[in-house]
C-alpha cells in the first residue's frame with residue numbers, strides 16, 4: 134500500500150519534518166503536490182507566486198527523480214483529490230506539515246474527517262515554525278500579546294533539540310518507485326501570460342546576516358536576507374536558518390521570532406485577519422477616496438519615500454521592511470484609510486505574502502494590533518526619508534522623476550493629516 138506525503142508550504146526534501154516522519158514509518162511513500170483551484174481561481178493570470186511555485190515544483194520533482202521516485206502533481210480541489218487518491222490506491226496514512234492559516238485549518242479538518250471514514254489516518258507535523266501555537270504561552274496557559282516577554286520565553290525554551298535537522302536522506306529509500314505522472318503545464322491552469330522573473334536566491338547570506346543590525350534599515354543597501362519568499366513556501370528550512378541566525382546575529386534571530394509570534398497570534402485569533410485585534414479600533418470612521426487610494430497604490434502621493442516603496446512593490450513584488458512600515462502608516466494615518474485595504478493590496482502584490490505577518494504588520498501600523506505602536510506615534514514620511522534615505526538613493530532608483538516638474542505635489546499636508554487622525558482615533562477610542 135502507498136503512504137502519501139502531501140507537500141503544501143514546505144517545498145523541499147531536505148530537513149522536512151513531515152516527510153521525515155512519513156519515510157521513517159515505512160515504505161512506498163508517494164509525495165504529492167496539488168495546485169489548489171480554490172486558491173488559483175482567485176488570482177490574476179500573471180501571478181508571480183504561481184510561477185515561483187511552478188518552478189519550484191519542477192525542481193522538486195527533478196530531485197525526487199534523482200532518488201528514483203517522482204512527485205505526483207495535480208490541479209484541483211484537495212478536499213476531493215486527497216480522498217480520491219486514498220480510495221484509488223488503498224492508502225492508509227497521509228502525512229503533511231501543519232499550516233496555521235484559518236482557511237488551511239478548515240480544509241485540513243474537512244480532509245481529516247473524510248479520511249477517517251476511509252480508515253486512513255491524516256497527520257500533520259510542525260515544520261514551518263520553531264515554536265507553534267501553544268508551545269510558548271504564559272504560565273497560565275494563555276497566549277502572549279506582547280512580543281518582548283514572548284521572545285524571552287521563546288529563547289528560554291529553545292534548546293538544540295528544536296533546531297535539529299530531520300535526516301530525511303537516511304530513509305530516502307522508502308520513497309515509492311512506481312508510476313511517474315507528467316507535470317501539467319502552467320497554461321493548463323490558465324496562467325499563460327507570466328513573464329519569467331529572477332526570484333531572490335535560495336541561500337543563507339552569512340555576510341548580510343552578520344552585518345544585519347547596521348544595514349537592515351537602509352533601503353538602498355542590500356542589507357536584508359530576502360529570504361521571506363523562501364520561508365513562505367518552505368524552500369528553506371526555518372531550523373537551518375535559525376541555527377545560523379543564533380550563531381551570527383541576535384537582531385536577525387529576533388526577526389525570525391517575530392515570524393513565529395505572528396503565526397501564533399493568527400492561530401489563536403483567526404478573526405484578527407479582518408477585525409481589529411483591539412476591538413475598539415473597529416470604531417474608527419475611516420475615509421475612502423478613490424483618487425487618493427489609487428495615488429497610494431501607484432506611488433503618486435508626492436511623498437517620495439512612500440512612492441518609491443509602492444513602485445518597488447508594484448515592479449518587483451517586494452518592499453523593504455522599513456518602507457512597508459512607512460507606506461502602511463501613511464495609508465492608515467495620513468490618508469485615514471482602513472488598514473484592511475492596504476493589507477489586501479499587499480496580499481495581491483507581495484511575493485512573500487503571508488497572512489499572519491501581513492495582518493500583523495498592518496495592524497501594527499494602524500495601532501490596532503497586538504503589541505502595536507501607540508496610535509499617537511505617527512511616522513513622518515519626510516523625517517523617515519532624512520533618516521533612512523538621506524542621499525535619496527533608494528528614492529531615485531524607483532522614482533526617477535523625483536525633483537523634476539513631473540513629480541506630483543503632496544496629496545495631503547502632513548501637519549493637517551496628523552491632527553485629523555489624532556482627533557479621529559481619539560473619538561473612536563474615547564481617550565479625550
Ligand code: FAD
Pocket residue numbers: 349357358359360361362364365388389391392395452453454455457458461479483485486487488490491492493494495498
Ligand atoms: P529580513 O530582514 O532579512 O528578515 C528575515 C526574515 O525574518 C524575513 O524573511 C521574515 O520571514 C522574518 N521577518 C522579518 N521581519 C519581520 C516582521 N516584522 N514580521 C514577521 N516576520 C519578519 N513579511 C512576510 O513574510 N510576509 C508579509 O506578507 C509581510 N507583510 C508585511 C506588511 C507590513 C505592513 C509590514 C510592516 C511588514 C510585513 N512583513 C511581511 C514583514 C517584513 O517586512 C518582511 O518579512 C521582510 O521585509 C522580508 O524581507 P527579508 O526576507 O529581506 O527580511
